Amino acid sequence: MWEEAVQMNKQKRFYISKRTDIxxxxxxxxxxxxxxxxxxxxxxxxxxxxGENPISIYTTIFYGAFGTARRTWVTAQDLAILLGIALAVTPAFKMHFWNIGAEGQVLIGGLATTACMICLSDKLPNALVILCMVIASIAAGALWGFLPAFFKAKWNTNETLFTLMMNYIATQLAAYYIIVWEVPKGAGKIGIINQGTEVGWLPEIGNQYLLSIVLVAILTGVIYIYLNYSKHGYEIAVVGESQRTASYAGIKVDRVIIRTMVLSGAICGLIGLLLVGGINHTLTTTIVGGQGFTAVMVSWMAKFNPIIMVFTSLLLVFLSRGASEISSTxxxxxxxxxxxxxxxxxxxxxxxxxxxxxxxxxxxxxxxx
Known part of the structure; x- marks a missing residue:
């Protein structure tokens, strides 16, 4: 058997080998x-x-993303949201915890934001409503990250399936409360929320797009430093390489798993706050738009490097914006x-x-x- 395998290998015209360094x-x-x-x-x-000219198609793609000042700002804002979600899932992915639940974690953060905007608008000053929105969205996202991490740490459940199923729970919760706030007593509260008073609307910095861009830019630097220069980042890397080695090194693996997923969920909750309180001022079950899953590709393509993620996010947003322009033009x-x-x-x-x-x-x- 061995001689036959060697002979077959010799007959091959080429073979594949792993690069040691490039x-x-x-x-x-x-x-x-x-x-x-x-x-x-x-x-x-x-x-x-x-039968169309490919050059015209490519020109239209570019115009769809950067053709006007407004299009450029919208592209930058979409980039910030996608990048923010990718930054959220990256610590978990680097730990080899496959968090496929970013979609639900963002949505539950948006739901918590919406609840504060609707229920507290006539009870607290605007500044306190926004403070409650921030706390509630981060806490809700953190809870949605904590649950699968806790079950993984204690009973070694499958995190991929657990986080995926949590997406459906978040979607149905959002769908339920959208109906509650719409009919019969709500009567339209879930349209543009607080349109007349703008209570709970996040403040604008320069223009309506800049707040999310600035916050995610800061978050990118923070996550880069956290993963590469902090003790927690080192522990995440060691756990990702081998949980057994991490245990031998004195790292409490269960604690690292739970802490990292709470962080991922909290960041997703913050993105939910930006989507509801800063961009759309409303809540729908499709407000995340599949970006929780697209962020997985962004993180993977960038090899879990937050700086490279800026460019992979830009590429995907550029293609998405251009694709819509092609369809209409x-x-x-x-x-x-x-x-x-x-x-x-x-x-x-x-x-x-x-x-x-x-x-x-x-x-x-x-x-x-």
Missing amino acids: PRYQAWAIRGAAILLALVVCAIVTMLMT FSLNHSFADILTGIILFFIIGSEFFITYKINLRKSAEKEA
Whole structure:
């Protein structure tokens, strides 16, 4: 059996081996080549499926994201929200705790924010209402992160399924209270909340978009320092490498798991506050818009590096905004824009294979031997 396996291996024209190290410039060159190749493939697909000029499509994508000052601000705001959620899930992912519940954690934070805006608007001054919103949203998100972490730490439950199911609970809670606040006694309270008084609306900094951008920019720096230069960040990295090694080193793994997930949930709750209190001023079950799942891709593509996440978030938001513009400008089905987005992401994600591994031709290997 062994001799047959060796003989089959010799007959292969090439083989794959893991790279021991690769210069940073070379890794980025591979990623850049993947993006260029993706654009070429998208151009071919565009001509075959629609007959449109690919250059016009790409110009429209750029215009959709940055064509006017307002579009640029909206793109930056969308970038901030997606980046904020990605920052929330990253500590857990680096610990190898697969938190797929960011969607629900953000939504439950938005629900807590909404509750404060509706129930306290005529009972407390605006400043105190906003303070209660901040505390309630962070606490709600932290609770939604604590529950799966506690069960994982105590009974080793499957965190992927647990956090995923928590999304549905949060969605149904939001749906229930939306109806409660709408009919019969609520009678429209869940539209634009406190539209006449603007109680609970987060203050604007410069303009309506800047607050979320500034807060997430600060959060990016804080999370980067936390993960790379703090004791907690070191413990997260060790637990992610091996829980057994962490235990031998005297790290209390259960405590790290719970603490990290509480942090992740709290940040998600804060993003829920921004969505409801600062951007939309209303609550819907779709207010997060799937960004809790998109953030998983953002974090993974950036290798859990908060600084690189800025660029991966920008790429996905840019493609999303451009896709919507394509649909409206060329009267194309939105699915076509999703096809282009999928092709580009496929090449970008696939490039990571060539960064981690290399393909060796058998002839060249025999010459070296």
